[in-house]
Amino acid sequence: MPDSDHAIAATFAPHDHQQCAHRALDEAAARLTEQGARLTPVRRRTLEILLESHRAMGAYEVLDRLAAEGFGRQPPVAYRALEFLVTHGLAHRLQRLNAFAACLHPGHDHHPAFLICRSCDKVAEAAAAPIRDALTAVAAQGGFRVERATIEALGLCATCAAEGVA
Amino acid sequence: MPDSDHAIAATFAPHDHQQCAHRALDEAAARLTEQGARLTPVRRRTLEILLESHRAMGAYEVLDRLAAEGFGRQPPVAYRALEFLVTHGLAHRLQRLNAFAACLHPGHDHHPAFLICRSCDKVAEAAAAPIRDALTAVAAQGGFRVERATIEALGLCATCAAEGVA
DNA sequence: GCGATGGCGTTACTTTATTACATTCAGGTT
DNA sequence: AACCTGAATGTAATAAAGTAACGCCATCGC
Ligand SMILES: [Zn+2]
Ligand SMILES: [Zn+2]
Ligand SMILES: [Zn+2]
Ligand SMILES: [Zn+2]
Numbered sequence: 001m002p003d004s005d006h007a008i009a010a011t012f013a014p015h016d017h018q019q020c021a022h023r024a025l026d027e028a029a030a031r032l033t034e035q036g037a038r039l040t041p042v043r044r045r046t047l048e049i050l051l052e053s054h055r056a057m058g059a060y061e062v063l064d065r066l067a068a069e070g071f072g073r074q075p076p077v078a079y080r081a082l083e084f085l086v087t088h089g090l091a092h093r094l095q096r097l098n099a100f101a102a103c104l105h106p107g108h109d110h111h112p113a114f115l116i117c118r119s120c121d122k123v124a125e126a127a128a129a130p131i132r133d134a135l136t137a138v139a140a141q142g143g144f145r146v147e148r149a150t151i152e153a154l155g156l157c158a159t160c161a162a163e164g165v166a
Numbered sequence: 167m168p169d170s171d172h173a174i175a176a177t178f179a180p181h182d183h184q185q186c187a188h189r190a191l192d193e194a195a196a197r198l199t200e201q202g203a204r205l206t207p208v209r210r211r212t213l214e215i216l217l218e219s220h221r222a223m224g225a226y227e228v229l230d231r232l233a234a235e236g237f238g239r240q241p242p243v244a245y246r247a248l249e250f251l252v253t254h255g256l257a258h259r260l261q262r263l264n265a266f267a268a269c270l271h272p273g274h275d276h277h278p279a280f281l282i283c284r285s286c287d288k289v290a291e292a293a294a295a296p297i298r299d300a301l302t303a304v305a306a307q308g309g310f311r312v313e314r315a316t317i318e319a320l321g322l323c324a325t326c327a328a329e330g331v332a
Numbered sequence: 333g334c335g336a337t338g339g340c341g342t343t344a345c346t347t348t349a350t351t352a353c354a355t356t357c358a359g360g361t362t
Numbered sequence: 363a364a365c366c367t368g369a370a371t372g373t374a375a376t377a378a379a380g381t382a383a384c385g386c387c388a389t390c391g392c
Binding site: 006007008009011012095096113115117118124126127130131133134135137138139141142143144145146147148149150151152153154155156157158159161 | 172173174175177178261262279281283284290292293296297299300301303304305307308309310311312313314315316317318319320321322323324325327
């Protein structure tokens with residue numbers, strides 16, 4: 001992940017989010033073309049909805065939006081689109097929240113660590129490599145081979161801290 | 167956590183589980199006495215059920231067991247007992263699995279990392295300190311203050327690997 | 333054009349979790 | 363002993379999250 005030192009701050013700090021979302025959508029489309037997968041209307045719209053903010057959204061929250069815009073109104077509609085996005089590395093699932101967030105760095109580290117601000121609810125992706133290394137090392141001492149890791153932190157972002165949130 | 171190098175292997179390898187479970191239950195009772203909390207029949211039985219194996223159990227699986235033994239048969243019965251155990255550090259909740267596992271080291275590291283074997287389904291607790299340190303450091307670079315971390319690894323334990331599971 | 337495939341929509345259902353409220357029980361007070 | 367009180371337990375009802383099964387239609391390779 002390039003700019004990994006700044007990616008976290010960039011998520012939480014005020015920024016030109018129009019551009020931020022637009023770039024992520026473009027990257028996503030590019031990656032799908034590479035992979036020969038189709039970015040259909042529901043899928044595209046689902047990704048756009050996730051990209052509207054840096055928050056994670058529940059499947060039913062996404063579904064309500066899709067239904068309001070003329071797409072299907074049954075759970076599988078949302079779950080399928082979300083699963084597609086996750087499978088293709090364009091979105092992530094947050095276990096703690098039973099929710100989904102758009103990936104802002106498609107193509108880089110597909111299994112990042114997540115930083116969830118308990119005040120503003122925004123979610124940032126952090127480089128997981130050093131953390132996963134530590135985990136892998138601890139596990140290896142017990143003979144355990146790590147294949148997939150879920151790393152999610154709850155805490156307070158710099159912006160909220162600066163605003164005096166305890 | 168003492169014996170942290172061996173705690174993982176001890177969970178997955180064959181061992182005197184009677185004693186293993188008994189010791190955990192005794193420690194749990196001792197801790198509750200310290201804290202002035204009550205280990206009521208449902209709570210005790212819930213912990214015993216979790217301690218029967220090193221697997222994580224869903225709330226409804228626990229509930230079925232409790233109901234069969236004459237306790238209430240509505241979800242809150244299980245959820246309340248489980249929440250009590252989690253709150254008092256006697257059990258852990260696994261986010262990936264929507265399930266609960268007894269804590270084998272009550273009083274030591276109350277927020278361990280979890281190693282979940284995809285073959286035998288056993289769950290081991292690993293020292294989280296080095297992992298959390300790496301996470302905290304990465305987050306700090308982005309101005310994020312970590313308060314709680316969820317660290318869960320899916321993989322293969324030494325015992326299953328030795329048995330030739332791919 | 334035509335069959336195969338993938339995507340989308342539906343209905344129906346399962347699993348997981350919470351809210352609200354009545355009842356019981358241990359502990360201390362009078 | 364009678365009484366109060368708060369914690370613990372039970373219930374019913376409902377919400378929230380997720381999946382299975384099936385039909386229709388569009389797109390694509392032929
Ligand atoms: Zn943005
Ligand atoms: Zn924040
Ligand atoms: Zn054991
Ligand atoms: Zn195993």
